Amino acid sequence: MSRFRRVSRALAPAFLLVLSGCASGGNWVELGGHRYAVEVADDDEERARGLMFRDHLADGHGMLFIHEEEGPQSYWMKNTRIPLDILYFDSARKLVSQKRDVPPCTLGDACPPYPSDAPARYVLELNAGEAARLGLVDGAVMAFGPGIATGR
Numbered sequence: 001m002s003r004f005r006r007v008s009r010a011l012a013p014a015f016l017l018v019l020s021g022c023a024s025g026g027n028w029v030e031l032g033g034h035r036y037a038v039e040v041a042d043d044d045e046e047r048a049r050g051l052m053f054r055d056h057l058a059d060g061h062g063m064l065f066i067h068e069e070e071g072p073q074s075y076w077m078k079n080t081r082i083p084l085d086i087l088y089f090d091s092a093r094k095l096v097s098q099k100r101d102v103p104p105c106t107l108g109d110a111c112p113p114y115p116s117d118a119p120a121r122y123v124l125e126l127n128a129g130e131a132a133r134l135g136l137v138d139g140a141v142m143a144f145g146p147g148i149a150t151g152r
Helices: 003-023 044-049 130-134
Strands: 028-031 034-041 061-071 074-076 084-089 095-102 113-115 120-127
Touching (some): 034 120, 084 130, 120 130
Parallel strands (some): 034 061
Antiparallel strands (some): 028 034, 061 120, 074 113, 084 095, 084 120
């Protein structure tokens, strides 16, 4: 057996594992029986940028913000062009607050805040109307895909 063939056979399982990870769609969360592909914002810079300056958020996609600790959270729509549902979850990933159909804001620092009604650690932003479509009520539980690190 040639050296190339031996190396190819040895690396094939690792290649398939990587390929299957790509096919699974990267980071995702499940909520209300639906899976959403998510971008993860888990540091101050990513959380501050969020979905600013975007003209579109594809169906079935969202952004998951991960905070180091559970506490009062407040989000705003500064330079955000997409109407969103802002969903706040506690450390157990239970929905504790919802801000539905939040409109875009072009007022810069004059954009209003949208605070959580209870302490939260995770915030999920989805296209406006998703929370209503899913019939979400406080207490709904969000599940994470295996690629999402929670820092704990």
